[in-house]
Amino acid sequence: MLKINLFRYLDLNNCLLVFDTLIKKTTNNKDEYLKSIMISPSSYRRAKTSGNKIGIQIVKELCQKFNYIIYDDKLIEQLENIYNDVYFSIYYKKSTSYDKYLEILEQWLEKRYIIFPIIKLLKLFILINLPNSPQNTLSENQDLYNEILDYQNFYSRELLEILEIIRVSFTNLSDNDLNDNYQNELSCYTLATKCYLKGKYIYSLYFAKTAKEKFIENENYKRVYYINLTLLACYNALGKYEDAYSLGTKQLYSLTANKNYEFEYTATRMHFLITCLALAKYDIIVSSLAKINKLSLTELVCYLLAAYKSNMKLYNDVLANTINIAQYEKTLKTISDYITNKNRKSDIELLTGINKNLLQIIKKNF
Numbered sequence: 001m002l003k004i005n006l007f008r009y010l011d012l013n014n015c016l017l018v019f020d021t022l023i024k025k026t027t028n029n030k031d032e033y034l035k036s037i038m039i040s041p042s043s044y045r046r047a048k049t050s051g052n053k054i055g056i057q058i059v060k061e062l063c064q065k066f067n068y069i070i071y072d073d074k075l076i077e078q079l080e081n082i083y084n085d086v087y088f089s090i091y092y093k094k095s096t097s098y099d100k101y102l103e104i105l106e107q108w109l110e111k112r113y114i115i116f117p118i119i120k121l122l123k124l125f126i127l128i129n130l131p132n133s134p135q136n137t138l139s140e141n142q143d144l145y146n147e148i149l150d151y152q153n154f155y156s157r158e159l160l161e162i163l164e165i166i167r168v169s170f171t172n173l174s175d176n177d178l179n180d181n182y183q184n185e186l187s188c189y190t191l192a193t194k195c196y197l198k199g200k201y202i203y204s205l206y207f208a209k210t211a212k213e214k215f216i217e218n219e220n221y222k223r224v225y226y227i228n229l230t231l232l233a234c235y236n237a238l239g240k241y242e243d244a245y246s247l248g249t250k251q252l253y254s255l256t257a258n259k260n261y262e263f264e265y266t267a268t269r270m271h272f273l274i275t276c277l278a279l280a281k282y283d284i285i286v287s288s289l290a291k292i293n294k295l296s297l298t299e300l301v302c303y304l305l306a307a308y309k310s311n312m313k314l315y316n317d318v319l320a321n322t323i324n325i326a327q328y329e330k331t332l333k334t335i336s337d338y339i340t341n342k343n344r345k346s347d348i349e350l351l352t353g354i355n356k357n358l359l360q361i362i363k364k365n366f
Helices: 012-026 030-036 041-050 053-066 073-091 099-111 116-127 142-149 157-170 175-179 185-197 201-217 221-237 241-256 262-278 282-289 297-310 312-322 326-340 356-365
Strands: none
Touching (some): 012 030, 030 041, 073 099, 073 116, 142 157, 185 201, 185 221, 241 262, 262 297, 262 356, 282 297, 326 356
16 A cells, blocks of 8 residues: 655755746746846756755745745654545545545645645545545546646655546546556556446456455455446446356355445445346345345346246236335336337336446346
C-alpha cells in the first residue's frame, strides 16, 4: 500500500517549481519577469537544480510578491499525517467522516501557504471519495482538477500516484488512457468500473484482475469483494457464465459467514442469480429467493423467469404475489407479456432498473 512521505518538501527550494507555474500564468517571458523584480534568472535556475541558501531567499521574495507565506516543518508533518490517514481509510473503505480534514485544509488554503498545490491535491482526493458523493462531483470540481494539473512538476512520486487516482476519475477512457502504465491499484479499480459501464469488458477484466491481485497482497478484502462484483458483471456480459458461477459461489460462501457485508452479499447475489438464469439453474434461483420478503426488481424478474421455466403454478403464484407492487407493476407485466405471449412488440430494452446483462439473457433464452 502506498505510503506518503513529504520529506522532500522540508527543502523550500522545491517551491521554485510552484513559482514556475505562477510566473507562467503571469507572463510568457520568465527571465524578463525575474529581472523586473530584481531576481537573477541564472540564480533561479541554479537554485532549482542544486538547492542553496540563495534559492531559499528567492522563494521568500517571490512569496512576498505573490502574497503567499512560508510554511514550517510542523505543517509538513501534519499534512503528511493527514495524507496517510485519508489514504488508509479510502484504500480500505473505512467508514470515516472527512469533515475535520477538509476544515483544516480550507484553513491552510485561506492562509495562502505556498505549498497550496499539495493541499489542493489532497482536498480533491477527499472530495471525489466522499461517501454518497453526488454524481456531479466531478463536474463541480473540474476547475480544481485543472489547476492541480498545472503543478504536476511539483509533486513527488507518491503524490503523482494520488494524482493518477484522481486523473482516472476525470478521464474519458480514450485509447491512450487505457494503454497507460498505471502504478496504483485504486486507479485500476476505478478504471475497471468505468470500462465495464462503457462496455469495454476485456479492459475491465484486465484492470479488475490487476487491482485484485494487489488488494489480496495487502489483505484488503473489502476491496476484493467490490472488485469481484465488477468481475462477475464482466463475466456475465461476455457470456463467461461458468467463470461467473465459480466466482459467485465462492464469494457468497465467504460473505455468508460475515454479517458486516450486507451490501456486498446482496450485490453478489444479484449477479449470481443472473448467472444461474443463463445456465438454466432455475432451482437455485427459486430456492434462494422463495423466503426473501423484499427483493430488488432484477431479483424479482429472475424469480419470475425461473418460476416460468420450472413450474407454471409456481409462476402464476409468483406473478400474483408481485404484480401489484406499485413501483414494479408495469415492468413485471411487460416481462410477463413478453415471455408468455411472445409479445415481441414489447420493447423490454426500454425497461429501466433492470441489470443490462439480465435483459440480454431474456432476449436470448425466453
